[in-house]
Amino acid sequence: MTRNRIYLWIAATLAAPFVVMTLVLALFGWNWLRGPIEHWAEQKTGRVLVIKGDLSLHLGWPWPRIQADAVTFANPPWAQEPQMVTADAVDITLDLRQLLQGELLFPTVHLLRPVVFLEQTAQGQKNWLLDVHQTDEAARIRMGQLTLDQGVLGFDDLASKTHIRAEISTLADTPGTTFRAKGHLRGLSLDAKGTGGPVLALRDESTPYPLDIDTTIGRTRIQALGTVTGLVSRSAVNMNVAVRGDSLEQLYPLFGIPAPATHPYAIRGQLVHSGERWRYEAFTGRIGNSDIAGTAQVVTGGKRPALTAQLASKMLDLGDLAPAIGVRSASSAPMPVAASQQKKVLPDVAFKTDRWTSMDADVRLQAQHLRRATALPLNDLSVHIQLRDAVLTLDPLDVGVAGGRVQAQVSLDGSSQPIKAKAQAEVRKVLLSGLFPDLVLNQATIGEINGTFNLSGSGSSIAGMLATSTGQAKLDIAHGEVSQLMMEKAGLHLWEIMGLTMTGDKRIALRCGQARFSVRNGVMQADTLVFDTAVTTLIGSGQIDLAQETLALTLNQKTKNTSPLALRSPIYIRGSFAQPSVGVDKGRVAVRALGALTLGLVNPALALIPLVDPGPGKDSDCGRAAAK
Secondary structure, X not given: OOHHHHHHHHHHHHHHHHHHHHHHHHHHOOHHHHHHHHHHHXXXXXXXXXXXXXXXXXXXXXXXXXXXXXXXXXXXXXXXXXEEXXXXXXXXXXXXXXXXXXXXXXXXXEEXXXXXXXXEOOOOOEOOEOOOOOOOOOOEOEEEEEEEEOEEEEEEEOOOOEEEEEEEEEOOOOOOEEEEEEEEEOOEEEEEEEEEOOOEEOOOOOOOEEEXXXXXXXXXXXXXXXXEEOOOOOOEEEEEEXXXXXXXXXXXXXXXOOOOOOOOEEEEEEEEEEOOEEEEEEEEEEXXXXXXXXXXXXXXXXXXXXXXXXXXXXXXXXXXXXXXXXXXXXXOOOOOHHHHOOOOOOOOOOOOHHHOOOOEEEEEEEEEEEEOOOOOOEEEEEEEEEEEOOEEEEEEEEEEEOOEEEEEEEEEEOOOOOEEEEEEEEEEXXXXXXXXXXXXXXXXXEEEEEEEEEEEEEEXXXXXXHHOOEEEEEEEEEEEEEEHHHHHHHOOEHHHHHHHHHHOOOXXXXXXXXXXXXXXXXEEEEXXXXXXXXXXXXXXXXXXXXXXXXXXXXXXXEEOOOEOOEOOOOEEEEEEOOOEEEEEOHHHHHHHHHHHHHHHHHOHHHHHHHHOEOOOOOOOOHHHHHHO
């Protein structure tokens, strides 16, 4: 055999497989690979892959392109839907470099009229994991870019009560997609619609994906416009987000943020995400009748998410804070008939401390003006709220009240049940006349109130905490003037009341006022209760029951000047917080009136004797009382 013939034989031998392959492809195309591919998929996943249409392969390095028509890929037996993927056509590229390293990566995937159902069980099985038991997180298809043309996507998660069906269509005029989704998310009804870019950049960490979405989840509506980079990892987010709903509390099942109950709200701001930091910047809006603005940030990656926020309000309606502190609103669940027969004033809705372990928080709120139903003047609220390890603190809580200030520190330990509560407060230079500015008699009053409160208790609501509270309360009033008409009315001095009504009210010296209460098991016992003026001293006794919300106080008058016409009866303050009543000893008043009537029958001049208040009462020892 000559050398040339040897070379020819070797060339023919090497070329033969390519010639045979060329003949096979010419006669049968790439369809002969359907069987081996289907068999390989079933061996690896335990699930059936069927390619009913033509299969074609376009060779290229490192990304060969594979096209297949009429493709189905079955679900595991436990799934509700028989097929995980059904598509009229599949067009993919395969990364050969990753395949040689044992990794399956499809840089691009295009599906024509697909129907895709994703599902996971409470036991952690996920149908998109391709191992036999669907539990290996590494056994999943990795995709770079995904495009869908007229498709349906479904997602079911029985454990989280989630069932979603979405329709995706390609826009006719501009490159991009439109989608509409309905169903339930975490047990809440879902209705979403929006538009996005033409290519879902699932693994692209550099190209922002445009997204415009309008969704309603339960009673919360979220509108967002902007970009998301890396749709799976959400490596970067920059979107203008508007949120509105019935209560901020409803955000908890959606985002895990333990916000308080509120009145209806609407806010808008810029949501920016990078790394472990989510930031809601320069948001503005309203909560009930209050305006709100600021910046909030959530950092993940620690023991639990950490929220920090700086909030500001020009006008804060205190009625909007009522749900947050447990005040029952019209929308709250009704109380049992037996429990609701007597109207309660103290907030009695239980705090949801089970949510306090889901996040740490550090929030500062500044409010310039405060509005409330009554005319009590409040302004310039500043509060620092912290939540750490299920302990909620307000320290400091500083608010302007009637020309003075109240500074408080409050701690609620929700790590055990019932909640352990502590509260300390200082009252400084509160103007007596400013407390009830609409009361005409009080407008002639001058004086400052100072005092302290120190209470501790336990319970699931503010009412429960006060009902078990122990501690003390002190208030002092000194160096002022008070309405004489108000004090004559308190002393039941009828002659002086008639005279001042005709001539006009006057101011008299206010020597002092002291209130000392010892609190034990929710009962405030009056140790000292004195209001001393130039004409009358009121000395009180009795108690206030915080558990029953009842009053049982008695005021006795000590007149310092003789009054020719007075009823001289103790004043009783009784009833509930909701319906207090102020009255006199009707029996004693009746006896005096009867005595005056009897003596008047003998001699009209004698009729005044039972009605004379001879006085003189003594000045109270204000200094000693204040030292208690």
